[in-house]
Amino acid sequence: METSVLVQKRTQTPRQKLNKAIPYLLVAPVLIYYMLFWLRPVIKSLISSFTAMEGGFTLQNYLMVFRDPSFVTALRNTAVITIFSVTLEFILALALALIINRKFKGSGGLLFIALVPMALPPVAAAAIWQTGLTSHGWLNSLLTNIGILQDGAKFYFLTGSEWQNILLIIIIDAWQVIPSVMIILLAGLQNLPPEAKEAGLVFGGNKLTVLRRITLPMLKPTITTAVILRLISAIQIWLILVIMFGFNRLPVLLERVIYYKEEVPGIQFADQMAITYTIVVSLIVSITAIIYLQVSGAFGRKEGR
Amino acid sequence: MHLEERKDVDMLHLNQENRSGKLTRKQRKNLKKTARLTSLYIVVATLVLVLLTPVFFLAITSFMSNREAYTFPLPILPAAKVKLQLETTEKGFMLSILNRKTENYETLLDTNDPEKFSYYTDIYLNLMISEEEAAELFQNTTEAGGILQFKERVNWFNNYRVFFTVTRDAVPALIRSLEIALFTIIISLSIGGMAGYAFARYIFKGKNALKFSVLFVRMFPAVAIAMPMVIILADMGLYDQPLGLSLVYSVGQIGLTVWITASIFMGIPVAFEEAAMVFGSNKFGAFMKITLPLALPGLAACAMYAFLGAWNETVSAIILTQFKPTFAVVVYQTLLGATGQVNLLAAGGLAMALPAVIFTLFIRKYINQMWGGMTI
Numbered sequence: 001m002e003t004s005v006l007v008q009k010r011t012q013t014p015r016q017k018l019n020k021a022i023p024y025l026l027v028a029p030v031l032i033y034y035m036l037f038w039l040r041p042v043i044k045s046l047i048s049s050f051t052a053m054e055g056g057f058t059l060q061n062y063l064m065v066f067r068d069p070s071f072v073t074a075l076r077n078t079a080v081i082t083i084f085s086v087t088l089e090f091i092l093a094l095a096l097a098l099i100i101n102r103k104f105k106g107s108g109g110l111l112f113i114a115l116v117p118m119a120l121p122p123v124a125a126a127a128i129w130q131t132g133l134t135s136h137g138w139l140n141s142l143l144t145n146i147g148i149l150q151d152g153a154k155f156y157f158l159t160g161s162e163w164q165n166i167l168l169i170i171i172i173d174a175w176q177v178i179p180s181v182m183i184i185l186l187a188g189l190q191n192l193p194p195e196a197k198e199a200g201l202v203f204g205g206n207k208l209t210v211l212r213r214i215t216l217p218m219l220k221p222t223i224t225t226a227v228i229l230r231l232i233s234a235i236q237i238w239l240i241l242v243i244m245f246g247f248n249r250l251p252v253l254l255e256r257v258i259y260y261k262e263e264v265p266g267i268q269f270a271d272q273m274a275i276t277y278t279i280v281v282s283l284i285v286s287i288t289a290i291i292y293l294q295v296s297g298a299f300g301r302k303e304g305r
Numbered sequence: 306m307h308l309e310e311r312k313d314v315d316m317l318h319l320n321q322e323n324r325s326g327k328l329t330r331k332q333r334k335n336l337k338k339t340a341r342l343t344s345l346y347i348v349v350a351t352l353v354l355v356l357l358t359p360v361f362f363l364a365i366t367s368f369m370s371n372r373e374a375y376t377f378p379l380p381i382l383p384a385a386k387v388k389l390q391l392e393t394t395e396k397g398f399m400l401s402i403l404n405r406k407t408e409n410y411e412t413l414l415d416t417n418d419p420e421k422f423s424y425y426t427d428i429y430l431n432l433m434i435s436e437e438e439a440a441e442l443f444q445n446t447t448e449a450g451g452i453l454q455f456k457e458r459v460n461w462f463n464n465y466r467v468f469f470t471v472t473r474d475a476v477p478a479l480i481r482s483l484e485i486a487l488f489t490i491i492i493s494l495s496i497g498g499m500a501g502y503a504f505a506r507y508i509f510k511g512k513n514a515l516k517f518s519v520l521f522v523r524m525f526p527a528v529a530i531a532m533p534m535v536i537i538l539a540d541m542g543l544y545d546q547p548l549g550l551s552l553v554y555s556v557g558q559i560g561l562t563v564w565i566t567a568s569i570f571m572g573i574p575v576a577f578e579e580a581a582m583v584f585g586s587n588k589f590g591a592f593m594k595i596t597l598p599l600a601l602p603g604l605a606a607c608a609m610y611a612f613l614g615a616w617n618e619t620v621s622a623i624i625l626t627q628f629k630p631t632f633a634v635v636v637y638q639t640l641l642g643a644t645g646q647v648n649l650l651a652a653g654g655l656a657m658a659l660p661a662v663i664f665t666l667f668i669r670k671y672i673n674q675m676w677g678g679m680t681i
Contacts, residue, residue, distance in 0.1 A: 022503075023507035026500060026502060027500045027503050029495075029496045029499060030496055030497065030499075030500040030515075030559060033556070034518065034522060037534070037537075037552055038525070040533075041529075042525075042529060044533040048533070096348070099345065110353065111669065112665075112669050113357060115669055116357070117356055119661050119665035121633060121658060122619050123654065124636070127654025127655075128654065129359070136377045138362035140377070140378070142358070142362070144377075154377075175355070236526055238620075239619060239620075239637070243637075246641075257528055258528075258620070258623060278528050281526055282525060285524065285526050286521075286524075289520075289524040289525070
């Protein structure tokens with residue numbers, strides 16, 4: 001009797017061990033993949049950003065980037081575009097979500113249409129605005145056809161001042177992004193229990209106080225998610241801007257990377273500059289991402305679900 | 306009791322209002338409801354209009370002939386048929402086209418060479434007139450006494466034909482892009498799917514740290530790994546190769562796949578697998594026979610997600626390709642070097658947009674779901 005128990009124990013131990021190892025075996029490929037194709041390149045570019053052209057440790061690359069006359073402009077433009085576009089997009093998206101937050105005929109269709117601008121590949125969106133914003137493009141034609149512009153008058157969208165150009169980029173980005181932020185917020189709104197709002201109204205709150213004191217606080221997790229994800233992608237706006245204005249006219253951080261990597265070919269310092277610029281961008285994005293993960297509670301959750 | 310009292314008061318009001326000839330409370334309520342609904346539809350209609358107008362114009366520009374694309378203001382729709390006129394002249398034959406607005410014929414070309422005639426009408430007017438047909442038209446004109454008016458059908462898809470034949474590399478790039486997307490789907494779904502299953506079914510040490518790193522890697526700028534990957538891929542012999550690109554694309558995609566597959570597997574009760582195991586199946590068999598078939602629609606959506614990610618990716622592709630660009634890079638380069646030919650650009654842009662929008666249509670349910678539960 002006793003021996004049989006022992007035997008059973010012995011035969012089951014490797015099996016139990018295997019069972020315990022299963023989750024680790026399942027996640028191992030992801031870990032290995034990340035080591036090879038994420039960690040290794042990231043470390044590699046970190047090292048090369050601190051390496052002089054002749055080899056050896058140096059801070060020269062960073063000095064070169066910081067002294068690059070377009071760096072400050074690029075940083076400023078990135079900051080302005082990010083802050084203003086995210087604020088504008090969020091406010092408009094929230095307003096739209098609050099208005100549309102109810103079942104009506106065609107709401108499914110609207111949700112699909114709202115996904116279209118976001119679904120467009122960046123180059124396709126760029127094609128839309130490139131064909132639209134030239135002086136003989138479709139936007140001027142449309143304005144003429146509906147009678148806003150007359151006698152062949154045209155808007156010259158692409159030759160404005162620097163601030164006008166930034167405004168244009170913010171508007172284009174808003175067109176692409178607002179609908180999907182709206183959908184995120186709508187999803188959040190529809191998950192809220194209706195009782196909370198009703199209780200607020202019963203206890204004498206008017207619509208505005210209910211919105212401010214009940215709906216928005218309850219929506220906060222969704223709002224932080226939407227805003228921080230938008231921040232991360234707004235920092236990385238570049239393609240539309242290059243297609244509209246070309247390189248150098250409205251520098252932003254990521255545009256600098258592509259500029260030094262692709263448009264200044266053959267010179268080694270250009271590659272170093274590009275890599276150092278990517279480190280700067282990555283640092284900014286990482287800080288934003290970490291704040292997001294912290295706020296959304298990815299750290300603090302209990303093990304398991 | 307309280308309610309009934311209010312009703313009485315309401316009735317009282319009702320009667321009073323009726324007598325004074327104003328709107329009843331009910332009517333007012335209805336009016337308010339209608340007003341609210343109307344304003345909702347106005348907002349929705351405006352939104353739809355603002356969202357779709359640019360896409361609509363991209364589409365119609367892509368169907369326009371060179372002549373139409375460079376008129377101002379642009380026509381609302383490209384013409385399906387054009388009225389043409391041939392006239393004999395000293396040099397040969399003069400081709401004119403009827404301007405739909407002014408109702409006048411505009412002179413386009415004066416030639417007696419059928420080849421030139423065929424080429425010109427193809428490139429400039431998107432017409433399909435072969436050399437033989439051109440020669441016949443010339444003959445008919447002479448026979449008709451020197452002037453001939455006729456209608457021709459416009460080939461709306463001519464710009465697409467021209468874009469794919471004239472743009473260097475467009476067709477091979479398209480094939481490469483599909484290849485890359487396929488590799489990306491295979492890599493990210495197999496590797497990410499396994500981890501997603503582990504996340505859904507097991508509790509293990511380090512799960513949170515892993516969750517965190519998956520999200521972090523997903524958010525990390527793609528451009529930061531693309532640059533050093535040039536050298537790493539070159540060492541592996543995969544630089545400028547579809548497989549090499551998909552290795553890089555998968556880094557971002559895996560995170561998303563883990564995330565989506567985890568929620569898919571969580572939605573399938575463990576009890577199903579356990580039941581299969583009671584009936585003598587082992588764990589792997591239970592997964593293959595029960596869980597996988599149930600998860601299939603979700604996994605298909607996940608694959609489409611990976612496709613979209615790979616298809617749309619531009620920054621990494623620009624950095625990581627040299628002689629074998631992806632389709633996105635080809636369109637990017639035509640856009641960047643564009644010195645006109647708006648209609649060709651539009652054709653390229655729409656060809657790029659179409660698969661993306663179609664796949665989004667398929668997975669929209671999942672997108673909405675996912676955004677609802679963004680914080681895993």
